[in-house]
Amino acid sequence: MSDAARRRGGFGRAGRYVSLALALIASTLLTSTLVASGAGAQDAAQIRARTLAASRHALAMRARYDSARRAARAVLPSDSIRAGGLTLRVDPEVVRGTTRRTIERAAARASEEIRRTLGSAADDLTIGNPVVVRGLPAYALTWRGSRLAFGLAGVPGRASMYALTLSEHEATRTILDLVGSLAASRAPDSLRAWTYGWIPAFREEESRWADFAVELAVSRSFVARACHRGALGQCERALGLVPVHDKLTEWYAPEDWRALLDSWKPLDPDVEAVRRDCVEKGVPASCERAARARTVPLPLTMAARQSLLGLALERGGTDAYRRLLAARGGVREVLAATAGIGADSLVAEWRARVLAASPHGTRPGAAEAGFALAWVVLLSVAAARRRP
């Protein structure tokens, strides 16, 4: 890629804008033509006026498309915002005032979080691949108000759109999410495939661990439920650390197949009939036939896998990411090298952490109860202050 092209950033969305604008122009002209042709009672002057209005609208759409394309190709300053080892290139015409201050604060927070999670090895992650924040002008038929697009220069794919009034939390999470893609791009192939090209550059919030506890307990896969009950070998299987030959039978028991097919909608009507036979009547042969016709889903979500990697990074300390980059072998070996402990121990720790975060129904904590009672006292005192 040339320097100029690199400076422009790697969004490569011009094609999307072209197709969007062409679709809008075509639909406008088509609608006006259909309306005009359907209105048999109109005279020639009325039809001419409608056609003129439609062409003016199409021109306006074209102007909007041009401005969007200009924004997408605008050359951005190379060091708009710097925070620690993090570099952001922002469009100065759109990212200004409060929005800029929000993004600066978010970059500072993200930089701290990246340093805390990935250590100093991540300092040069955004060199050559800065986070790019472009402004997209208002597009009357699609968005109301200008938008911000977060992406990575030179890396196609992941991009997030926000209103100019985005919160610091949203900006921070988006930057961390993008850096996660960069961090994964240097990881060993086995790990990259296992996490679908993303490494958590932040520590998971406690509420997420509670979600994993629920996921484990009510999973459609028997290996995940067995993991919840304490079978550590099944935890490894559920997390995709053990090679499988037949995913359907090794991840899902026959009694799980009905639930597996419940939310799946096959395109083939024959398979759909078999699926219905399974879901509605519970015919075992139909369940197997239909289940074999679909892609077998992972026992646990990708987020659960990534939480295991996040735990390995946390357990391994500041040099964990450096060790991850240097590690060789399969996923188990990379995770063990990252965490500095055996993969078995890491999985056991992961399970313990997940179970510790279980929501336990509605049990209110002592602090929660104490605070509620404090509000009760405060409100009751307030009620007695006014005499009728």
Next chain:
Amino acid sequence: MFRQVLYVQWKWARLELIVCAIAAFLIPPVVMNVFIGQYDTYYTRGLLTGSAATGVFYVALALVVAVTLAARPWNADAALNHAYALSLPVSWSEFTRYRFLAGAVLLVVPALTVWLSGIVTAGSITIPPTLQAYPASLAIRFLLMALVLYSAVFALQYVAGKRAAKLGAWVLVLLLVVEVVVQLFHLGDPFVPTWKLLTSWPGPFRLLTARWMLIDV
């Protein structure tokens, strides 16, 4: 004197309390049985969905009980221009305190029913090994939430007096107007942060948004 106030308030509110207690006893088992079927993998998810659906009922019940117990004594006193309350040999603040405490004590009735109902419901269904029943935790949360809601409504009623209902309606209208204005001028959403402020620490209604689950992980 507190016993007399408590007795009078019980007489005023007993019909509503009994209806609420019956609802608390019957609705959870019915809802749970709607969501669960044959015991298989379906069952585990259905049980959790049913439990979450029942949680909405508990929140609604806490609100109904709180409003009933907070508004009833004020309305009864206001019908006589508070002549009874002001003729008593106790200060207004002490009398209000008795009224408040009596209502708070009566909240124990629906809370106990929620607990008993939870035990009965949990006993009547098969709970998978990965899930557990939490009837006592649910009853404690219900009692705390009902207490906070009751205190809020009681404070509004006794501070705003006759204008409490009107004030509540005005607040709703104001919220609606603000929503329309911010949507028209693309000013962002003010309700999400306000709601978060009220339902997260140190807001008063933090318990409201927690998991209200009889059966949970």
